[in-house]
Amino acid sequence: MTTPLPASVDDTLALLTRGSYVADRSLATALFLALKLKRPLFLEGEAGVGKTEIAKVLSATLGRKLLRLQCYEGLDASSAVYEWNYARQMMEIRLAEASGGQDRESLASDLFSERFLVKRPLLQALEPDLAGPPVLLIDELDRTDEPFEAYLLEILSDYQVSIPEFGTIHAPEPPIVILTSNRTREIHDALKRRCFYHWVDYPSAAREREILAVKAPQADARLAAQVVGFVQTLRGLDLYKAPGVAETLDWAQALVELNQLELEPSVINDTLGTLLKYQDDIARIQGSEAARILTQVKTELAATTAR
Structure with a gap:
């Protein structure tokens, strides 16, 4: 069943909430304007902060088909736009030659x-x-080459594709376009100008607790607060790759499966691989550093509760 597009920023926030997505007002505003003015929305931010999820939520809540283009180095038109079915064409040629009637x-x-x-x-x-x-999701655009960006310009400018042997195909109505980038390289200005832009940052501690309450409701409130405090502290350290929201959720769910009601140094050491994805980062945090951070987090939470 198709749902009408949101008529205001508040409606957009409500739409995202129905899709279990906890967004701040600035993101909802950017999304509302992109939908209202039929412009692509370009989302940049660190991996795991929820950029891709926006397109999935829109597809589910609006009742629209989701088309995902996962970008990678060397992506070309035959993989992203179209190609001719050469095997079937050859078969057609042989059948025509055999019949001699065309x-x-x-x-x-x-x-x-x-x-x-x-x-x-x-x-x-x-x-x-x-x-x-x-909903068209062009995911991790920064992984592609610059020539592919140039190819996108025609599509995002006029919502049309020119096929030399066939003609020009034009969309009767623009799709809802979400582009994402982890900023491993800069995207060209010509492409950015065709989009509305929003930087998706790591959430505040309060918002991350909201996300855990929605996405991992099984986690005890005390455990959730400790997990968020621990992760927020890690993001302030000079790690090779700070954990995103996706890793926070993975860690919380893993701890629930281990029947943990609160964080302990031993369980942190045993489960750091669900939170950190590089061995150098794990080696740096394991042991005394993990215990220090946990003590700091519990002290801060106790002080907040006492107020």
């Missing part, structure tokens, strides 16, 4: 018709849909 001109025209066109996510996003324009 001239070359009509055969060539038929070979480059829609039934031989393999549509990839970017082309699929331009097609009409009874449920409304789909």
